[in-house]
Amino acid sequence: MTAPRKRPSTASLMLVPFWLVVLVAYVGTMLWTVQISFTASKLLPVDVYVGFDQYHRLFSSTRWLVSMQNAVIFGVLFITGALVLGFLLAVVLDQKVRFENTLRTVFLYPYAMSFIVTGLIWQWLMNPGLGIQKAVRDWGFESFSFAWAVDRDMALYALVLAGLWQASGLVMALMLAGLRGVDEEIWKASRIDGIPAWRVYLFVVVPMLRPLILTAVVLLSISVVKAFDLVVALTNGGPGISSDMPAKFVMDNLFTRQNIGLATAAATVMLITVAAVLVPWIYSEYFRKVRAGAAT
Amino acid sequence: MSIDATSSREPPKGASALAFRSGSADDRATPSRHRERSATRGRKPRRLTIGRIGLYGFVAVAAAFFLLPAVVMVLTSLKTMPEIREGSIFALPESFDLTAWIKAWSSACTGLDCEGIRVGFWNSVVITVPSTIASIAAGAILGYALSFWRVKGADVLFAILLLGAFLPYQIFLYPMVRAFSMVGLYNTLACIVIVHVIFGLPIMTLIFRNFYAGLPVELFNAARVDGGGFFRIFWNVMLPMSTPILIVAAILQITNIWNDFILGLVFAGRENLPMTVQLNNVVNSTYGEREYNLNMAATILTAAVPLLVYFVSGRWFVRGIAAGAVKG
Numbered sequence: 001m002t003a004p005r006k007r008p009s010t011a012s013l014m015l016v017p018f019w020l021v022v023l024v025a026y027v028g029t030m031l032w033t034v035q036i037s038f039t040a041s042k043l044l045p046v047d048v049y050v051g052f053d054q055y056h057r058l059f060s061s062t063r064w065l066v067s068m069q070n071a072v073i074f075g076v077l078f079i080t081g082a083l084v085l086g087f088l089l090a091v092v093l094d095q096k097v098r099f100e101n102t103l104r105t106v107f108l109y110p111y112a113m114s115f116i117v118t119g120l121i122w123q124w125l126m127n128p129g130l131g132i133q134k135a136v137r138d139w140g141f142e143s144f145s146f147a148w149a150v151d152r153d154m155a156l157y158a159l160v161l162a163g164l165w166q167a168s169g170l171v172m173a174l175m176l177a178g179l180r181g182v183d184e185e186i187w188k189a190s191r192i193d194g195i196p197a198w199r200v201y202l203f204v205v206v207p208m209l210r211p212l213i214l215t216a217v218v219l220l221s222i223s224v225v226k227a228f229d230l231v232v233a234l235t236n237g238g239p240g241i242s243s244d245m246p247a248k249f250v251m252d253n254l255f256t257r258q259n260i261g262l263a264t265a266a267a268t269v270m271l272i273t274v275a276a277v278l279v280p281w282i283y284s285e286y287f288r289k290v291r292a293g294a295a296t
Numbered sequence: 297m298s299i300d301a302t303s304s305r306e307p308p309k310g311a312s313a314l315a316f317r318s319g320s321a322d323d324r325a326t327p328s329r330h331r332e333r334s335a336t337r338g339r340k341p342r343r344l345t346i347g348r349i350g351l352y353g354f355v356a357v358a359a360a361f362f363l364l365p366a367v368v369m370v371l372t373s374l375k376t377m378p379e380i381r382e383g384s385i386f387a388l389p390e391s392f393d394l395t396a397w398i399k400a401w402s403s404a405c406t407g408l409d410c411e412g413i414r415v416g417f418w419n420s421v422v423i424t425v426p427s428t429i430a431s432i433a434a435g436a437i438l439g440y441a442l443s444f445w446r447v448k449g450a451d452v453l454f455a456i457l458l459l460g461a462f463l464p465y466q467i468f469l470y471p472m473v474r475a476f477s478m479v480g481l482y483n484t485l486a487c488i489v490i491v492h493v494i495f496g497l498p499i500m501t502l503i504f505r506n507f508y509a510g511l512p513v514e515l516f517n518a519a520r521v522d523g524g525g526f527f528r529i530f531w532n533v534m535l536p537m538s539t540p541i542l543i544v545a546a547i548l549q550i551t552n553i554w555n556d557f558i559l560g561l562v563f564a565g566r567e568n569l570p571m572t573v574q575l576n577n578v579v580n581s582t583y584g585e586r587e588y589n590l591n592m593a594a595t596i597l598t599a600a601v602p603l604l605v606y607f608v609s610g611r612w613f614v615r616g617i618a619a620g621a622v623k624g
Contacts, residue, residue, distance in 0.1 A: 010526035011445035015453065018438050018497075022453055025472065025494045026460040032471035045474070085358075092355055103355060105607075106362050112606035112613070114555030116572045117599045120579050121365045124372065124588065125385070135384040165365065173614050218462075225464050229557040233576055250466040255562070260470065267466040278462055 030271070037264035045260060054265035064266060067244040070156055074245070075224040077160045078167075082220055083213065085164060086171020091201060093172070094179045104176070108169035115166065119233025122162040123149055155235045155243035159227070162234055167223065171216050178212040179205065218281060225274055246270050373397060373592040380588050396589035397597075404594055406577040413594045416574030420554055420601075422485065423570055427492035428549040434493055435500020435545065436538065440530050442501065443508035444516045454501065461498035469562055476563070483565025491563045492553050499552075500545060507541040508534065547609050547616045551602040571598045 037055070040048040058064050089107050093100055110118065125131050128147035136144040145151075148158035182205055190200045206213070228247040231237055237244040237252075246266060253263035372380060373396055374389040402412040409415070442450050472491065476482040481490070511534075519529045560570035569577075575598045579591045606613050 011441050011447050014437065014441050014526060015447055015450065018434075019449075019453060021494060021497065022456050022460070024475075026456060026468065029468040029471035029475070030463070032474075033467050036470070088354070089358060092351060092358070095351055097351065097355060103359060106359050108614070109366075109603065109606060110362060111617070112551060112602045113599045114557065114572050114602070116555075116557050116576050117595055120575070120591070120595050121369055123579075124592065125365060125368060127588075130380060130588065131385055135386055138384055165362065169362070170617060173617055177614075177618060222462060229572075232557070233580070236580065247464060247466055251469075251558070254466075254470055263466075264470060267464070267470075270464050271467045274463055278459070 033264045034268050034271075036260060037268045039261055041261040041264075043258040043260070050261075054261045055269070057262055058265045058269065061262075063241050063244060064246075064249055066241050067246050067249045070242075070244060071224060071227070071246050074156055074159055074163075074227065075221065077157070078163045078224060079217060079220045081160065081164045082168045082171050083216060085168040086216070087175050087206075089168065089172040090175035090179055093176055104173075107172050110166045111169045111173075113166065115229035116233045118162050118166045119230045122158065122165070123234050126150075126158055149235050150239060152239045152242045155239060159230060159234060159243055162230060163223070163227075166230075167220060170219065174212050174216050175209065178209040182208060214281070221277060225270060369592045369596055373400075373589050373596060375589050377585075377587060377589060393589075396587070397593040399587075400578075400590045400593035400597060404578050404590055406574055406581070413571065413574060413578065413597055416569060416571035417597070419564070419568050419574070420571040423488055423492070423560070423564065423568065424550060424553045427489045427496070427553050428546060430489065431493045431496035431500050431549055432542065432545045434497055435502075436504045436535075436542075437530065438497070438501045439504025439506075440508055440534055441526075443505050444513075444529075445526070454505070457498045457501055461502075465495070465558055473562065483563070483567075485564070485568050488560060488564040488568060488570075491559050492556070495559065496549055496552065499548065503545060503548070504538075504541060507538065511537065543609075543612055544616045547605055547612055550605055554601050 036045050038049055038051065039046055040050045040053070093103060093107075097103065126133070126147055126149040128134075128150055131146065133144060133146040136146070148154035148161070151158075186200070186204060190197075190204070226247055227245045228251060231243060231245050231248050235243040237248050247270070250263050250266045250270070253259040253266065257263075368385055371387070371389060372385070374392050374394070375383070376390075376393055376395070379387075379390060400412065401414050403410050404412045441447060442454055473482060476487050481487045515533065516529065519533045524533065554570075555572065556570065557572045557576070560568075560573050564570060564573070575594055578594055579586075609616075
């Protein structure tokens with residue numbers, strides 16, 4: 001590395017406020033949250049330690065179990081759905097279709113909007129008495145049902161659909177950038193060998209895009225874990241608790257139900273879950289390469 | 297895509313490689329298409345085949361899926377309530393009625409206050425402008441310090457920041473609320489701005505660090521030899537070269553902060569609620585008959601600022617996504 005080696009006192013000084021922010025706002029608050037989760041705190045934090053009682057309560061709570069299960073179902077459907085749809089859209093746009101720029105704008109614009117806006121739009125489309133359901137029924141399809149947001153069995157899928165609408169464009173944009181980077185020679189070679197295009201995409205291009213796909217998965221996973229705005233705007237966790245999510249569980253217990261101990265325990269579980277996913281990813285992204293580099 | 301975790305000069309994983317790749321792919325797109333036209337490429341011929349028809353069929357369905365909600369929103373916002381109740385959601389409005397828009401802007405109710413969504417709009421402006429400027433400034437300085445100055449522990453600092461970008465807000469929120477109330481800042485404008493700067497720091501630092509890592513180090517060394525200090529080099533050498541990344545950063549932060557809901561809800565306080573929070577209150581907590589046309593108009597108005605940024609910025613927006621790919 002050719003960076004200077006002079007004693008950079010201003011630079012070190014400049015980092016001090018940033019260190020403070022990181023240590024107080026990130027590390028400090030995180031540890032504080034974990035600490036509260038071991039106390040009997042209700043409305044305000046207290047110093048009565050109760051061990052793992054809050055965690056015990058948490059995992060005996062139906063609402064928490066349902067919200068965890070919902071997060072898993074939502075996560076799997078949303079991530080695979082967005083990957084497949086986004087990749088298909090990118091492949092289609094890569095076929096020299098007309099109006100490519102317009103189409104790209106159309107596919108990506110929902111991503112510029114907030115989850116609140118997304119949720120409210122789909123709430124309107126799924127309105128049982130006035131939305132798409134009514135229009136289609138008026139056309140003569142009497143049994144058509146699209147009132148997902150107010151349907152106990154479908155509310156979760158309403159969230160998935162709205163999420164796909166908002167985020168598939170992101171995957172499309174990432175993948176399209178990747179497809180444009182694929183070497184011409186590969187296409188020439190596969191043409192000479194007479195390999196159909198779809199097989200090249202599936203068995204040659206997809207493996208080449210692996211880092212991009214991984215990035216997309218990480219991005220989408222973060223929005224699953226953070227899923228709060230969309231739930232609040234579209235279903236508010238209902239009907240009942242049928243579309244509740246961990247993030248919403250924590251927020252409700254923190255700010256409306258005054259169950260701080262339980263909420264922080266839930267937040268800690270979220271933290272551990274995310275870390276369990278993140279650590280292997282960071283490991284594979286950073287350390288595996290370092291070792292490969294060190295070997296040469 | 298190789299990084300040495302201990303070096304501060306190299307851009308961090310994935311996201312950076314992505315940023316460069318997508319940037320270059322973007323720039324290349326046009327010339328390469330010309331090239332493809334003459335060269336024979338192993339893909340489908342351009343004549344009308346079954347595959348080609350299927351392709352356009354898929355494109356049409358996909359475009360409808362993405363466009364329909366927006367079309368329905370605009371249509372609904374222009375109708376009157378009787379029209380909405382009687383007609384189809386896809387029907388065109390009988391006359392272009394802007395009453396709902398005017399009402400949404402200036403007299404929509406949240407609880408007892410009926411001053412319209414404009415209150416939230418101005419609150420969002422007042423929150424977004426200082427938050428964007430401050431977080432870009434902080435990210436630029438930290439990114440510059442991390443990529444050019446060898447400071448002890450800089451990598452640890454950066455690693456914690458990166459991790460912070462991935463963790464759910466729920467893990468930080470409550471202690472932050474307590475801390476802000478202790479210093480008497482909770483529920484103020486300053487509070488929400490500070491929170492936005494704190495949570496914007498990882499992504500801003502990341503993209504500036506990547507950008508500066510891409511600049512030739514000789515430039516920096518020459519400035520050092522000429523006796524430039526930390527701020528002089530930043531101000532006179534680095535900043536003038538940073539226009540592209542400043543644009544990307546501004547696009548990212550304006551949309552992120554404008555679209556934020558959870559932080560505004562928790563930290564802004566009743567007086568400063570951002571537009572997203574007010575919108576949700578208008579739509580989801582009204583009693584009595586819901587005015588769907590008003591709700592849709594208010595929703596469009598809330599989405600207007602990020603959409604404007606999106607349409608005006610075009611390719612820059614995509615570059616921002618790629619550069620900020622690490623953020624959720």
